[in-house]
Amino acid sequence: MTQLLVGLIMIIFLALPPVAKIMESVMIIHMHMQMPMLIIAGFLIAKVFQERFPGFFDKWNRNGLPGIMLFIIIVSFWTLPRTMDEALNEQSMEVFKFISLPLLAGIPLRDSWKRLEKLGRNIVVILFTILFFAMGWLYVDAPVQLCNNYLVIDQIILGWGFLTTAICFVIYLGYVFFVDPSKYE
Amino acid sequence: METALNQTFKTKATKLLGVNKQDAKISKTYLFVSFVILLVGGFLGLAQGLNRAGLLELPSWLNYYQIxxxxxxxxxxxxxxxxxxxxxxxxLSHELGGLLPKVRKIVWTAFASKxxxxxxxVIPILMNEASVMYTFYPPLKAHPMFYIGLVFFAVGMWLCNVGAFIQVANWRKNNKGKHVPIFSYFATGINVLMFFALIPVAVEVIYLIPWSFGWVxxxxxxxxxxLFWAFGHTLVNIWYLTATSAWYVIAPKLIGGRRWSDTLTRVVIIALVIMNITGGFHHQIIDPGISLPVKMMHVxxxxxxxxxxxxxxxxxxxxFEKTARKQGGKGLIGWYKKMPWGDVRFLAVFIGMASFIPAGAGGIAQTTNQLDTVxxxxxxxxxxxxxxxxxxxxxxxxxxxYWLVxxxxxxxxxPQINKLGVIQTWIWTIGMIFMSGAMHTAGLFxxxxxxxxxxxxxxxxALGWDPYxxxxxxxxxxxxxxIILQVYAVINMMFFAPKGETEFPIAEAEENASPTPYWTERWGIWIIVMLIVVAMAYVVPLTEFIVNGPPGSPGFKTW
Structure with a gap:
């Protein structure tokens, strides 16, 4: 219940016009802070859904794959320059952002992560590492504005944000592949 | 298995026989150097204070900025x-059964490097070739030797970090599934923080060297x-975390109590490690070239x-309250009487801790853009x-x-040194109330x-500042x-006090404590979370500063 409350408060706080405005005024904060926070809010809310509808999740997300696919699709969708622009220009897209990221990304992520095997989890991280390197390269190297609402410098910053996060994922993968936890645990 | 047995035997032996002589030598040397530096640094501070008050004219060969x-x-x-x-x-030596021989070698090498x-x-500062203050902000340009010295110092610190990591990893290998003892857990957190905080400043110093030589x-x-403040702020919090380790682990033992929740303690350490480096940015809250929303986020x-x-x-x-009440303390405030106020080991730590209330509040005020502008x-x-x-x-x-030395x-x-310590603590407190209070007030004016x-x-x-x-x-x-009393006490306890056994006072966990979850031991994950937070925080200003970078500044020697 506490998690549900925290999650809902997070969504309401992030949706407050001054908060949304300030976060969306900086491209990287829009994509790398507001959006992940919405996913985290959904992640927290997920527990109530899992408890109320265990049958639904067991039936449709038994091995975690459908959920993680949904998560990947939603997150990939929101990494596109066009979708960010639309969220800023169209009220309906902004509403969709606030619904899709918690409900269609946050909740399936929590439900799927525990159901996935270690290999599956690592594949997801590898996938996002590749995606982040690609998006980083795109945003850093694009000679023109990709979003009408943001300057070229904003997209270069976002590009470096993608690249540095991808490097962190690589470090994580290195940690998972080279450190044997059975030596310590 | 054999190693594990050896380790257990070593741990027990260390606990029974007291301090390991070789390890004690390391700590003794480090502490001796530390207090000698405190003495010299104290006199330099006095000269500064007297000069600022207009009471002392400094000689021509040693100016204010050098000091x-x-x-x-x-x-x-x-x-x-x-x-x-x-x-x-x-x-680490006490809790983990003595330092490994290779760790000792690393720590001595680190000492030499530092x-x-x-x-x-110090040489270029004495030559008046590096009066750039400890922040060494360019475009103030120091002699190359100053920056090269900093590299050696940083390498020394890194080696110390690596030594601690090896020691803790070795213990974990020999004690599978166990939680790293709480003091060593603090040590791990502090070393992780220092290791990563040194990276940005090392990058800065490395590119300042060719600039100071004139090649760039x-x-x-x-x-x-x-880059400096990514390190500078974290350094502050490294001291703070070191002090916190004594508050959580040592102070409860000194008052005859037990530690607070083990899980909460470890969560506090993890949280401080993850969030600290990004805090450096509030030191630049009135710097130009950073947009307001970004400053707002950093608040x-x-x-x-x-x-x-x-x-x-x-x-x-x-x-404190729990322990004091167990010892018969009563009332809303009355339980304070049961605290060991005559014991310098507690008194000094308590005042240090209590002073963090106004100090932390001041810090929060300075984090706010409008207040900081003043x-x-x-x-x-x-x-x-x-x-x-x-x-x-x-x-x-x-x-x-007072117990470590x-x-x-x-x-x-x-008892004599304890009494001296109590007097020293009060002198220090009153001195700081005067000095820090005057500085705060004069600053507001x-x-x-x-x-x-x-x-x-x-x-x-300007004349109105004089009384302050x-x-x-x-x-x-x-x-x-x-400072003189403190250094006297340290020298006395190190070389002249009566011989005997002194305990390393580590408090036990609370009674009926719930088990600490094992995820607190997964430092690999916490480090990656920290790196992501740091990357997110610094990518905005650094990319802007580099991509939209001005032509840059030549060096200046303003002194």
Whole structure:
């Protein structure tokens, strides 16, 4: 219940016009802070859904794959320059952002992560590492504005944000592949 | 299995036989150097204070800015780090069954590197070739030797970090599935933080070296400042975390109590490690070239660090109250009487801790853009860091020395030295109230920092600061008395006090404690989370500063 409350408060706080405005005024904060926070809010809310509808999740997300696919699709969708622009220009897209990221990304992520095997989890991280390197390269190297609402410098910053996060994922993968936890645990 | 048995035997042997002689030598050397530096740095501080009050004319061969630089380098970089490692390695040796031979070698190599570094840093300052203050902001340009010295010093610190990692990893291999003992857990957190905080400043120093040699003509000032504060702020929190380790682990034992929740303690450490480096940005809150929304975001990131500190305040006062009530303390306030106020080991630590209430509040005020604009370049800031480092950290370190020095020296704390310590603590506290209070107030009235004595042509406003500067000088004089007493006490406990056994006071976990979850041990994950947070925080200003970078600045020697 506490998690549900925290999650809902997070969504309401992030949706407050001054908060949304300030976060969306900086491209990287829009994509790398507001959006992940919405996913985290959904992640927290997920527990109530899992408890109320265990049958639904067991039936449709038994091995975690459908959920993680949904998560990947939603997150990939929101990494596109066009979708960010639309969220800023169209009220309906902004509403969709606030619904899709918690409900269609946050909740399936929590439900799927525990159901996935270690290999599956690592594949997801590898996938996002590749995606982040690609998006980083795109945003850093694009000679023109990709979003009408943001300057070229904003997209270069976002590009470096993608690249540095991808490097962190690589470090994580290195940690998972080279450190044997059975030596310590 | 055999190694595990050996390790258990070693652990028990160390606990029964007391301190390991070879390890004690390491801690003793580090602490001795630390307190010698404190003494020299203290006299430099006194000279500064008296000069600012207009009471002392400095000789032509030693100017205010040389002293200011040396005081900063000695107190902020050398005193604290030598003490921290002396203290942490004593604890690691005690808890983890003695240091490994290779770790000892690493720590001695680190010591040599740091001493070489310190000498290389001090020589150009004495030659008046590096009066760039301890922040060494470009475009102030020091002699190359100054920056090379800093590299040696940083390498020394890194080696100490690596030594601690090897020691802890070895213990974990031999004690599979167990939680790293709490003091060593603190040591791990502190070393992780230091290891990563040194990276940005090392990058800065490495590109300042060719610039100081003149091989590169210009330097990007804003990038340098940002890289410096990613380290500078974290360094502050490394001292704070070191002091916190004594509050959580040692203080409860000294008052006859038990530790607060083991899980909460470890969560506080993890939270401080993850969120700290990004806090550096609030030191640049009035720097140009950073957009307001970004500054706004950083206010939240900085304030987030306050959260674990509030958890700490709650936990510690809860421990005090619980223990005092068990010992018969009554009433809303009355239980305070049951605390061992006559024991310097507690008194100094308690005052250090209590002073963090105003010090932390001041820090939160400075994190706010509008409030910081009023005080940023004034004596207020100097007052603030004398309250945080000079009281919270220094008094906690002093309190630690009254059991740590006898412990590593195989001696005891005599009632006379305890009494001297209590007097020293009060002198120090009163001195700092005078000095830091005067600095805060004069700062509010506009008295600038980083400036030698001047009346600005007898301007009325500047003359209005004089009474506060006089208070500053009085405080400074009391503080030097405090330092002399403290160093005397340390030397006495190290070499002359009666021989005997002193305990390394680590408090037990609370009764009926719920088990600590194992995820607290997964440092690999926490480090990656920290790196992501750091990447997110610094990518915005650094990319802007580099992509939209100005032509850069040549070096200046303004002194």
């Amino acid at each position: 200011l630089t040396m005081h900063g380098v000695f107190m902020l970089l050398a005193f604290t780090t030598f003490f921290t490692f002396g203290y942490l390695y004593a604890g 001493i070489i570094g310190a000498v290389l840093v 003509k210009t330097v990007n000032v804003m990038v340098s400042r940002t 939240f990131m900085s304030l987030a660090i306050g959260f674990p500190s509030l958890m700490t305040a709650f936990a510690l006062f809860a421990v 005080v940023h370049n004034t004596m207020w800031i100097v007052g603030h860091f004398h309250l945080t480092l000079g009281v919270t950290v220094a008094l906690t370190f002093f309190g630690i020395s 006898p412990y590593i020296s195989g001696r005891i704390l005599t 506009g008295s600038p920092r980083r400036t030698s004595y001047t009346t600005y042509g007898d301007h009325a406003t 500067m006089m208070c500053l000088a009085i405080g400074g004089t009391l503080l030097i008395v405090g």
